[in-house]
């Protein structure tokens with residue numbers, strides 16, 4: 380890295396410290412059965428809300444879920460299987476009123492906050508997983524008493540890790556991800572229509588329309604998307 384991009388405070392090289400956290404954080408889905416203390420949650424959220432937000436609205440809310448029955452409900456109503464085994468997590472909400480539906484800026488604001496939350500958690504020895512495999516938003520709103528003008532954006536599972544995560548290399552080299560001034564990436568175009576995505580989309584829509592979907596779980600679990608590779 381060139382010299383002029385380095386910022387130091389006293390003896391501390393901020394860029395190096397940041398790299399240590401950014402490059403080491405990995406998603407963790409198995410946790411020790413240990414609760415996170417309220418003051419630690421406050422530290423996490425204090426970091427999360429340093430994120431940029433559209434028009435600086437900062438209209439996010441963070442709902443801690445540590446009641447086992449509620450965690451089970453999130454799984455049972457069609458959320459990711461591993462949610463049933465986590466000690467806690469945070470449901471991240473954002474006001475859904477925006478005039479910029481094209482870029483859906485509330486989601487982007489909440490996503491930025493989630494990223495900072497995950498980095499801060501990592502720095503405190505807490506593993507996390509950003510989860511969007513969740514029951515329908517309307518059902519989550521009803522269950523957690525969330526007003527209609529908030530959208531649940533994601534559930535971030537949290538817990539003290541039992542084993543520090545290993546670094547995992549990224550899939551594509553940085554040079555192939557970077558272009559200047561025009562889209563000049565050397566890659567084959569994706570097909571205009573992807574039958575697999577189409578089928579999954581409709582299967583998902585139908586599945587989440589079924590109020591008794593939990594009874595189908597033994598059959599559908601083999602189709603659950605795994606994000607682990």
Ligand SMILES: Cc1cc2nc3c(=O)[nH]c(=O)nc-3n(C[C@H](O)[C@H](O)[C@H](O)COP(=O)(O)O)c2cc1C
Pocket residue numbers: 404405406407459508509510511512513606607608
């Ligand atoms: C928008 C988003 C949604 C995700 N949803 C899920 C999910 O539903 N279930 C899950 O196990 N992981 C989920 N993940 C975590 C990813 O699987 C994980 O970040 C990815 O495998 C890369 O691993 P890493 O975070 O260790 O780099 C999600 C991540 C993002 C950013």
